[in-house]
Amino acid sequence: MAFFKEIHEDIQAVVKQDPAARNGFEVLMCYPGIWALIWHRPAHWLHNHKIKMLARVISQLSRWFTGIEIHPGAKIGRRCVIDHGMAIIIGETSEIGDDVTIYQGVTLGGTGKDTGKRHPTIGNRVVISTGAKVLGPFKVGDDVKIGAGSVVLKEVPDGCTVVGIPGTIVRRNGRPATDLDQVDLPDPVAVELECLRRRIVELEKVLINKFGEESIIQCEKDCQYANIAQEIEEGTVDQIYDEVHLSEERKEQEDENI
Ligand SMILES: CC(C)(COP(=O)(O)OP(=O)(O)OC[C@H]1O[C@@H](n2cnc3c(N)ncnc32)[C@H](O)[C@@H]1OP(=O)(O)O)[C@@H](O)C(=O)NCCC(=O)NCCS
Numbered sequence: 001m002a003f004f005k006e007i008h009e010d011i012q013a014v015v016k017q018d019p020a021a022r023n024g025f026e027v028l029m030c031y032p033g034i035w036a037l038i039w040h041r042p043a044h045w046l047h048n049h050k051i052k053m054l055a056r057v058i059s060q061l062s063r064w065f066t067g068i069e070i071h072p073g074a075k076i077g078r079r080c081v082i083d084h085g086m087a088i089i090i091g092e093t094s095e096i097g098d099d100v101t102i103y104q105g106v107t108l109g110g111t112g113k114d115t116g117k118r119h120p121t122i123g124n125r126v127v128i129s130t131g132a133k134v135l136g137p138f139k140v141g142d143d144v145k146i147g148a149g150s151v152v153l154k155e156v157p158d159g160c161t162v163v164g165i166p167g168t169i170v171r172r173n174g175r176p177a178t179d180l181d182q183v184d185l186p187d188p189v190a191v192e193l194e195c196l197r198r199r200i201v202e203l204e205k206v207l208i209n210k211f212g213e214e215s216i217i218q219c220e221k222d223c224q225y226a227n228i229a230q231e232i233e234e235g236t237v238d239q240i241y242d243e244v245h246l247s248e249e250r251k252e253q254e255d256e257n258i
Contacts, residue, residue, distance in 0.1 A: 003041055006078060010037050013079035017101065032066035033082025033102075040070045047072035074108075077124070084130075091119035093137065103130035103148075111135050111153070123158065145171075211253050 011024045014031055021027050027034055039062035046055035055072035063069040068085045070076070073092035080096060082088060084104040090096070093116070094108040106128045110118030120134045123142035131149045134140060138155040146152055147163030156162050161171035169177045207215050221227075 006041065007034070007038055009079050010034055010081075013081050013099070014083075017081050018083065032068060032085035036062055036066045036068040036070055036082055036085060036088075037076065037080060039066075040072070040074070040076060043070075043072035044074070044076075074119075093117045094119035095121040097122055097124035097126065097142070099125045101127045103128065103132075105131040107133045107135070109133065109135050110137070120152075215253075 008024075011027045011034060014027045014034065015021045015024055018027075021031070039058055043055045043058040043062070046052070046058070052072070059070060059072045066085050068082060068088045068090075070088075070090040071092040071094070074090045074094040074096070076090075076096045077098040077100065079099045081101045083101060086104045088102060088104060089107045089109060090102075091107075091109050093110075096102075096108075100122055108120050108122070108128075114137050117137040119137060121137075121139045122128070122134070123140055123144060125143045126140055127145045128134065129146055129148040129150070132146045132152065133150070134146065134152045136153055140146070140152065140156045141158035141160065143159045144156050145161045146156075146167065147161065149165070150163050150167045151165040152162055152167035154167075156167070156169065157172075159173040160169045160177070162168065163170050171177060204216050204219075207219075
C-alpha cells in the first residue's frame with residue numbers, strides 16, 4: 001500500500017510542478033521520471049533483502065526504457081521529481097531527501113577516490129539543474145539550488161545557490177554570497193591609532209600625577225609632527241621619547257624635590 005501511496009505522491013508532485021502536465025494519468029503514461037521511480041522501489045527493496053542480482057537487472061531494464069540509471073542501493077525520498085529524465089545517473093550510495101527536483105543529464109556520482117560511501121547526500125527541497133554533476137560523499141543541504149552545468153565537489157550548506165565549475169556558492173538564503181560593502185570598508189590603521197591615542201592619554205595622566213604638568217609640556221614639545229618630520233628628514237631620529245630621556249627628567253625632578 002505504501003508503494004502506491006508513494007507513487008501517487010510522486011505523480012502529484014509532477015502535476016504541481018510542471019505546467020506542461022495536465023493530469024495524473026498523463027504523467028503516469030508520459031513521464032519517464034515516474035517510470036524510473038516505479039521501477040526503483042521494488043529494485044531497492046530487493047537490494048535491501050540481499051537479492052542484488054535481480055535488483056540490478058530491474059535497474060538496467062528501467063535504464064533501457066527511461067534513460068535514467070538509478071542504482072538499486074540509492075535511497076530516494078518522497079515526492080522526487082525527475083523532469084525529462086535521460087542521462088541521469090544516481091550512484092549506489094546516494095541519498096536523496098524529500099521534494100527534490102532532478103533535471104536531465106544530472107549525475108550523483110563518485111570521484112573514484114572513495115570507497116564505501118562514495119556518492120552525495122542530498123537534502124530536502126533541493127533543485128539539481130540540467131547537466132549538473134555532484135561528485136563525492138558530502139552533504140548538500142536543504143533548499144539548495146545547483147545551477148545548470150555545475151560540477152559540485154564539496155559540501156553545500158542549507159539555502160545556498162551553487163553555480164559553475166567547480167561549484168561556487170553565489171547566493172545564501174537569497175542574498176549574494178559576496179555581500180561585501182566596497183565603499184565603507186573598516187580602516188584598521190585608524191582603529192590602531194585610536195587605541196594608541198587612548199593609551200597615551202592614560203599614560204599622560206600617570207605622568208602628570210607623578211612628575212607634574214611640566215613633563216607633559218616637554219613631551220608635547222618633543223613630539224610635535226613638524227619636529228619629528230624634520231628629525232626623520234635629517235636622519236637624526238632615534239627613540240623619540242626613550243627611556244634615557246624619561247630617566248633624565250625623573251632625575252631632574254628628584255633633584256628639584258631635594
Ligand atoms: C541556479 C538556478 C536554479 C537559479 O538559482 P537562483 O538562486 O534563482 O539564482 P540566480 O538566478 O539569482 O543566479 C545567481 C547568480 O548565478 C548565475 N547563474 C545562475 N545559473 C548559472 C549557471 N547555470 N551557470 C553559471 N552561472 C549561473 C547568475 O547569472 C547570477 O549571477 P549574478 O549574481 O552575477 O547576477 C538557475 O540559474 C538554473 O541553473 N536553472 C536551470 C534549471 C534547469 O535545469 N532547467 C531545465 C529545464 S528543462
